[in-house]
Structures are given as structure tokens and as C-alpha cells.
Amino acid sequence: KAGVTQTPRYLIKTRGQQVTLSCSPISGHRSVSWYQQTPGQGLQFLFEYFSETQRNKGNFPGRFSGRQFSNSRSEMNVSTLELGDSALYLCASSRRQGAHEQYFGPGTRLTVT
Amino acid sequence: GQQVMQIPQYQHVQEGEDFTTYCNSSTTLSNIQWYKQRPGGHPVFLIQLVKSGEVKKQKRLTFQFGEAKKNSSLHITATQTTDVGTYFCALEAGNEKLTFGTGTRLTIIP
Numbered sequence: 001k002a003g004v005t006q007t008p009r010y011l012i013k014t015r016g017q018q019v020t021l022s023c024s025p026i027s028g029h030r031s032v033s034w035y036q037q038t039p040g041q042g043l044q045f046l047f048e049y050f051s052e053t054q055r056n057k058g059n060f061p062g063r064f065s066g067r068q069f070s071n072s073r074s075e076m077n078v079s080t081l082e083l084g085d086s087a088l089y090l091c092a093s094s095r096r097q098g099a100h101e102q103y104f105g106p107g108t109r110l111t112v113t
Numbered sequence: 114g115q116q117v118m119q120i121p122q123y124q125h126v127q128e129g130e131d132f133t134t135y136c137n138s139s140t141t142l143s144n145i146q147w148y149k150q151r152p153g154g155h156p157v158f159l160i161q162l163v164k165s166g167e168v169k170k171q172k173r174l175t176f177q178f179g180e181a182k183k184n185s186s187l188h189i190t191a192t193q194t195t196d197v198g199t200y201f202c203a204l205e206a207g208n209e210k211l212t213f214g215t216g217t218r219l220t221i222i223p
Contacts, residue, residue, distance in 0.1 A: 035213075043156070043201065043213035056210050090155060099205035101146060104155040 001027060004093050004105035012111045018079040021108045025072050025093030031055075032074040033102060034066060037088040049074055050097035078110075086112045117204055119214040127222050132189040134217035136202035145185045146203040146211070147176060156201060159187075194221050 005024045013019050025032050034046040045058040049068035066076045072093075078085055088109050092102035119136050126132050136145065144163045148156040160169055162178035162185060169176045175188045189196055202214040 033211075042215050045210050045212070048210075056208075058210065092156075098209040099144065099146075099203075099211045101158045101161055102148075102156070102203075102211065103158060106155050 004091055004103055006089075006091050006105040006108050008108060009106065010109045010111075012113060013081050014113055015081055015083060017081050018077065019081060019110060021076045021078075021089055021091075021110075023074045023076070023091030023093075023105060025074070025091075026103055029093035029095055029103070030072050031094040031097045031100075032068055032072060033092045033094070034074070034076050035090040035092065035104075036060075037090055037107070038086075043090070046076070048097070055097055081112045083112050086110060117202065117212055117214040119200075119202060119217050121217055122215065123218050123220075125220045125222060126192055128194060129191050132192050132196070132219055133186055134200050134202075134219075135184065135186050136204070136214050137184045138204055138206070140183070140206045142182050143205045143207050145178060145205070147185075147187050148201045148203060148213075149198050150201065150216075151198040154198075189219075192219070192221055194223060197221050 007022045031050045033048040035043050037043045046060055047057040047066055048055045052068045063079045068074045088107045090104050090107045092104045094100045146161045147159040150156045160176050165182050166180045167178040173190045177186045199216040199218045201216045203211040
């Protein structure tokens with residue numbers, strides 16, 4: 001079974017721009033969660049989508065948003081990028097909604113200049 | 114955001130020595146999970162513990178959940194170079210959100 005895939009793998013953006021990241025979960029997994037990983041703050045939960053609905057969210061500003069499609073694929077959008085948004089963005093899928101075992105993708109490394 | 118401290122933050126061990134990392138919470142947990150992230154890689158799920166006092170083993174790895182469901186440990190016996198990486202605990206306190214610990218970075222001296 002193929003793992004979680006994320007595109008693009010690397011991205012360089014300028015402050016003020018916006019970015020969209022994509023995630024395809026493991027086949028049969030209906031939950032997709034997004035995490036931000038930085039050296040300073042560690043791994044932080046952004047939000048979870050299940051059956052096209054946001055089920056939970058972390059403590060991030062409204063510039064961070066997401067959506068999930070009927071095939072469970074998910075996208076994450078960050079608007080008005082700030083230097084502090086530079087991070088590894090990880091997508092994780094799970095069979096069930098909630099805090100169950102997460103299967104992570106390789107991540108998208110975002111650099112904001 | 115909230116951070117969960119793991120101790121130690123770094124651990125350097127000789128190959129063949131044992132290694133333990135600890136994860137502590139101030140609140141009672143619904144479940145705790147452990148993940149391993151190799152350098153340059155992504156977190157990989159290792160185990161989930163849900164019962165008070167639960168102990169689970171995976172080959173040389175032993176995972177424990179405290180009796181009060183507020184702490185957990187991961188112990189590796191006779192470390193090998195393949196054990197290199199950062200080990201994270203992830204906590205769920207009834208809000209269906211996972212809060213990841215700060216991680217313990219393990220390096221092995223051959």
C-alpha cells in the first residue's frame with residue numbers, strides 16, 4: 001500500500017505571498033491532519049479533516065486554513081506568509097477521526113524569505 | 114502552543130548501552146503514542162498505550178504507561194546504530210488532539 005504523499009517537497013516563497021500544499025493519504029484513510037515542525041516549537045498540530053469537515057484545530061492564526069476533498073486528499077493554505085512560517089509541514093493520515101496513530105508523509109519544506 | 118517536555122533532550126550512548134526517554138504530563142491522558150524520526154525523515158508511529166500501567170514490547174523496545182496515566186517511558190535495550198533518531202511522545206488528554214513532546218535526540222557512538 002502506498003504511503004502518504006505530499007507535494008511539493010520543497011518551496012521557497014517571499015513574505016506576503018500565499019502558498020498551497022497538497023497531501024494524499026494512504027488509501028482507505030479518511031482522516032488527514034496537518035502539523036508544523038520547527039526547531040524552536042517542535043511538532044505542532046494545525047488541524048484535522050475527516051469526511052471533508054474540519055474536526056479539530058490547533059492554536060494557529062486564521063492565515064492557516066485547509067480543506068479536504070471527497071477522495072480524502074487534503075490541501076493546506078497559508079496566506080500572507082511571514083518569515084516565521086518557515087518550517088517543515090507534515091501531513092498525516094489515519095483510519096479513524098481523532099487522536100489515533102498517525103502515518104506521516106515526507107513533508108513539505110517551506111522557506112519564506 | 115502547549116509543549117510537553119521529554120527528558121533528556123539529548124542522549125549520546127555507546128553502541129550496546131541502554132537508553133531511556135521519559136514523557137510527563139500534568140493531566141491524565143486518554144492515550145499516549147510514541148514516534149521515531151530519523152535525521153532528515155518524518156515521524157514514524159511506533160506504539161500506542163491506552164491502559165493504566167500498560168507495558169508493551171517491540172523487540173528491544175519497551176514502552177510503559179504510568180499507573181496514573183500521566184507519564185510514559187520508552188526504553189531501548191542494547192542500542193544499535195539503527196536506533197539513531199529523535200523519539201517523540203504524543204499525548205491525547207481527551208480533546209482528540211495530539212500534543213507532541215519536545216523529543217529526545219539519540220545519537221550512538223559506534
